[in-house]
Amino acid sequence: MHRLIIWPYSPLHGLLSLAAWLSIGQVGEAQEEKPYGLAKRERWENTRLVGTPEPPLPYTVEPVYTNLDWAAPMFIAPEPGSKRLFAMLNGANGQPAGLVAFRDDPAVTEQSGLMELDGRMAYSFCFDPDYARNGHLYLFTNLRLARFGGGKANRVSRVVVPPASGGTIDPNTEQVILEWESRGHDGGGLAFGRDGMLYISTGDGTSDS
Numbered sequence: 001m002h003r004l005i006i007w008p009y010s011p012l013h014g015l016l017s018l019a020a021w022l023s024i025g026q027v028g029e030a031q032e033e034k035p036y037g038l039a040k041r042e043r044w045e046n047t048r049l050v051g052t053p054e055p056p057l058p059y060t061v062e063p064v065y066t067n068l069d070w071a072a073p074m075f076i077a078p079e080p081g082s083k084r085l086f087a088m089l090n091g092a093n094g095q096p097a098g099l100v101a102f103r104d105d106p107a108v109t110e111q112s113g114l115m116e117l118d119g120r121m122a123y124s125f126c127f128d129p130d131y132a133r134n135g136h137l138y139l140f141t142n143l144r145l146a147r148f149g150g151g152k153a154n155r156v157s158r159v160v161v162p163p164a165s166g167g168t169i170d171p172n173t174e175q176v177i178l179e180w181e182s183r184g185h186d187g188g189g190l191a192f193g194r195d196g197m198l199y200i201s202t203g204d205g206t207s208d209s
Helices: 011-032
Strands: 073-078 084-089 097-103 112-117 121-127 136-144 152-160 175-181 189-192 198-201
Touching (some): 121 189
Antiparallel strands (some): 073 084, 084 097, 121 136, 152 175
């Protein structure tokens, strides 16, 4: 014969019951826990992995176009259909950023200014796929703009290069394609793909370090 004893309720009883239930659950989990790691390491066979990389190719670096007065050159590319090189200068020693052109000859001594980019940081440019017909040149620069509260912004724009060799670019031909806020680590590259689309790469736009 059994007796049923009913104890008066107390908050302490509830806490003791909860503690007992949690301890039982933890013991159960500990018992069910499975070992981790590899019991046996498998041997790699028939792999192409080689111990060390191949040595670098025997390239050497030598200065070129040493007779030109450079002001922080950032990007150089050959002009399609001519024997000229275009160079984008970022500006230094009181000289503004800009575009220059010169003959593709290591002994060249003269360069002609194509366009000044005063007040800007200049990064890169690229030629339109149909440049021989339309003379379109795309620029990647950074400048301060009122629309961003006077802060720095990246700009992708297009200008028209005159067909006559030695001519300068009319600043009024510049057409803005894209602008976005960028307060540092700007960078930027432009290239046309085989699909005819213009591809743009850029930095993370954070504050300068």
